[in-house]
Amino acid sequence: MTDFTATRAAFHLPEGMIYLDGNSLGPLPKAVAARVAQTVTAEWGDHLITGWNACGWMDMPARLGDRIGRLIGAEPGHVVVGDTLSIKVFQALAAALKLNPDRRVILSDTGNFPSDLYMAEGLISLLGPDYELRLVAPEEVETSITDDIAVTLITEVDYRTGRKHDMAALTAKAHANGVVTIWDLAHSAGALPVDLAGAKADFAVGCTYKYLNGGPGAPAFIYVSPRHADMALPALSGWLGHDSPFAFDLDYTPGAGIARMRVGTPPIVQMAALDAALDAWDDVDMADLRARSIELSDRFIAGVEATCPDLILASPRDATQRGSQVSFRFADGYAAMQALIAHKVIGDFRAPDIMRFGFTPLYLNEQDIDAAIEILANIMRDRLWDTPEFKQRKAVT
Amino acid sequence: MTDFTATRAAFHLPEGMIYLDGNSLGPLPKAVAARVAQTVTAEWGDHLITGWNACGWMDMPARLGDRIGRLIGAEPGHVVVGDTLSIKVFQALAAALKLNPDRRVILSDTGNFPSDLYMAEGLISLLGPDYELRLVAPEEVETSITDDIAVTLITEVDYRTGRKHDMAALTAKAHANGVVTIWDLAHSAGALPVDLAGAKADFAVGCTYKYLNGGPGAPAFIYVSPRHADMALPALSGWLGHDSPFAFDLDYTPGAGIARMRVGTPPIVQMAALDAALDAWDDVDMADLRARSIELSDRFIAGVEATCPDLILASPRDATQRGSQVSFRFADGYAAMQALIAHKVIGDFRAPDIMRFGFTPLYLNEQDIDAAIEILANIMRDRLWDTPEFKQRKAVT
CATH class of the missing domain: 3.90.1150.10 (Aspartate Aminotransferase, domain 1)
Incomplete structure (x- = not known):
């Protein structure tokens, strides 16, 4: 208990x-202040550039990803932390559309957080006008999952009303119709039990400054199912998602699995705060x-x-x-x-x-x-x- | 002196x-530890959600942008801080290409930092195969600026050799050929005088953890010239770049000028560290x-x-x-x-x-x-x- x-x-x-x-x-969380002070003074201050190895900074996106993964039912090794939720929405959506190349419709609902919709709009501005963002009322999502939909982009819990979608049921219906699912867990992670693996979710994204208490502007996370992790292309193909970042190749080769969803240099001070905040969840x-x-x-x-x-x-x-x-x-x-x-x-x-x-x-x-x-x-x-x-x-x- | x-x-x-x-x-910088502690304990700890207004968090991207802008010759109000450099490269490149809609070639050089090239590759994977990333040797950039180029994506100072491009001359040649310029200032900001306004640069991006001493994973910055700021579309169209973020409209309307280049919730703890680090520049x-x-x-x-x-x-x-x-x-x-x-x-x-x-x-x-x-x-x-x-x-x- x-x-x-x-x-x-x-x-x-x-x-x-x-x-x-x-x-x-x-x-x-009370543990954060000391942990942040240690990262600033002892780690950055005394280790400087060598902190990337000596202080485990380089591993933080994956290590914190696994800590969050445990709370959302993800398979170990399939979540990384970084960027903002909007960026992770873009990345998931670009990857999901590529996995369903013959379809052009993104289905979302009017209860979704607007930034998710804005990022979809922005992506469509790059992909071209044959792509469509189709918005329906939250109650109409289930009946709107048809076999012309490429991807569902749904926030599990409505940011205004708190209404919760049935992730397992909608994912099952999506898969029966050949649709790839993206779940935004902004109001789910740390708020209620989530079972991404059990629901066979394809992609999930979320933020860590709400129920996970990571602090103002704490980084986001992204999950890619093991079924897709080695095929999904991040679009935001940054050097830390490269298979060999320190080879400095001129061409991009995606890293193995979820590692490719890393983009740029991770915000270590902010991640240290989040790491300490996650301690509160250890016995929950x-x-x-x-x-x-x-x-x-x-x-x-x-x-x-x-x-x-x-x-x-x-x-x-x-x-x-x-x-x-x-x-x-x-x-x-x-x-x-x-x-x-x-x-x-x-x-x-x-x-x-x-x-x-x-x-x-x-x-x-x-x-x-x-x-x-x-x-x-x-x-x-x-x-x-x-x-x-x-x-x-x-x-x- | x-x-x-x-x-x-x-x-x-x-x-x-x-x-x-x-x-x-x-x-x-010695000032960072106390400033970060204050942000964590006094601001986040005591103000919680009201910190966004009460502690000036919401203004930090623009305020820090102006502090950096002074060091790189930007017009006031035309730089914002946020995300990582790779993300800002993507954003600048997507916006620059839209400003030159009849052309398809991105010109860069083999001395550019690979992540810039990877992000260009990723953007092209969305825009389609008629776009081209053309790589030439650093010494060949000038002669390669021709009137089929849409955008130059050049890092001013080569990360390996330290070789410096002539920003003013290349920008002038670019403009004479109808080319939009993006300057990556990763190894310039805080390293040497930069005069973006004087050179008539179109876009610039950079990071703050190198010469600006913002700490591991400190956020990046982006500059858009006043000539383009109200026309450039960010592609990564997040809610904090919206004209009215807290109206929660379903449709994206870009904010005025550089504000639209904001994406998601800014990393406040990391920004506090950067803010304190920038104090060292006040009398330089x-x-x-x-x-x-x-x-x-x-x-x-x-x-x-x-x-x-x-x-x-x-x-x-x-x-x-x-x-x-x-x-x-x-x-x-x-x-x-x-x-x-x-x-x-x-x-x-x-x-x-x-x-x-x-x-x-x-x-x-x-x-x-x-x-x-x-x-x-x-x-x-x-x-x-x-x-x-x-x-x-x-x-x-």
Whole structure:
């Protein structure tokens, strides 16, 4: 049984703050500061260029990849860390389309995170106008998987509503129709059990600054199934994905398997932070995590619905259909969220009217949930959000 | 007059080590550790998600871009920091080709860093086989700029020999032939004066972990000339390059100017390290830097040639034709470099036979150069490199 009191103690949580935004940026694991200081001062400072070998820097993308791989059901040796999620989406999509060369349609849904769609647009701008990005409503994805689709590009958990796709079922239907699948795990990795190998997923990508707590701008990851890893071409063919980077050949020869999905020089300081953050996961059972996440989320929904009649649940009521977040619709949601943040309950807002709350069992407990509900209830009851200050939107939220 | 004693004092230089590899990874500026600790503990730790506004994280790509822009002669507001150099090469190349839509040839040279060529190959794999990467010898670039070339992709300073292209002359010839230019400044930024605006360069890219001392895996930068900034399409069209990232539109609308060259969430911890590292440049005059670099490099060449007859200068003898590095050819150069490193003089080796030394006036002085020459002379005279241990190549150097 996972000890969530112990995992909570591993995080720096500012006094008096209730942090329900770990689905956007996870809080600081206490182990990170010392590890980053060591990487900067002892490793970079004293080893300089020799750190690439002496301090294991060169191996970090694959080593961290395997640490994350364990949490998402990947086969060992099939995940690498690097770049940003947008870049990894591009790389997966370019490779997946090449594996299905006779088809031209990328299927995605309107609940996907926009950057995934933008990267698909950008790729199509290079490939030519016979390629198509076909967008359907999230509920229509399953029926839209037909034998003219080349690739599905689907985020498992909707960033706004928390609605969760059925990865195993959609992947099976995709394969029955000759479609290659890409799963974006931005709101899945560290949020709920993922079984990439069991679902026979083809590609997966994700970020590490949300539920994995790697810090602001922590690097992304990419998974390529063993079935494709030696055939998939990265398109973003950088020197660290070369079969022999230090031979400095003039021609590109892709490295073996997932290694080819590396691109440029990895961000070592940021990776050190992530490495330390991943320690918090060592003794976590993902089934326990899921059970606890549902407990906390259901408790929040019940409490908010009992006290805030103006907030309309935007997430599926059935917990098995959700990720690890809960969203409510409210026309003045932006102002309400600003008021909530002013009262030190941190969630976030997503246009047009979504108030979003993340439930992260590693560091949240029942007391947090109950206190957040009470503060939110006060704000709604007394219309504390209804001030010019809170209603004025900033450029960035 | 730049005070190079003061700049040297700003770096952590391990006792007894002579570091001639700042052209590969710069040493640790003393200001970095405290700044990174502050970013991790005070910013991320205490501000969490609100750090994006409260701590200025969202502005870092542009703010750091301008700090670097000053060192490379860019117009303010036309450089952003992010991703890796390979990614920025891809982005610049895709945008440059779109600006010259009737042509299909990318011109580069065999002295370019291979990753630039690999990224061009990868881009061509998407654009189709009517595109061509044309490689010529470095000395043939000028005569090869003809009116069938779409884009030149040239690294100003050759990573192996240190040979420097004439940016102003090649750019002028390119423009006379209707060619768009991309300059890779990996071995230029912080190494010598660069005048992008004066040369009328179209695009430039570079990295920050070499002469700019940003740390292992520090982010890259990209420059787009004001003439193109509002027309150039990034191809890697991520959400942070969107005109309104937090509107979460389903369609991509490029941001104004250089902002569109941002892709995904920026690596804040790594950027904090870079920001602190750039402080060392505040009082540096680039003309002083160049004069000092030439003094140190010429001194090294004279000393080595006087004492090591087996080492053949691979760099231009005329200092105005070089960057800030000096290379020598030696058939057993790998072993000789290993022996030198064992004696705490750090340079590096590049296949097949290049011993490479970087001269970085911010933290090197005459005593370092003379001591390095003496140690190298001893190694060569007594054949200290001729041992099985030093001759055995490791996978990564």
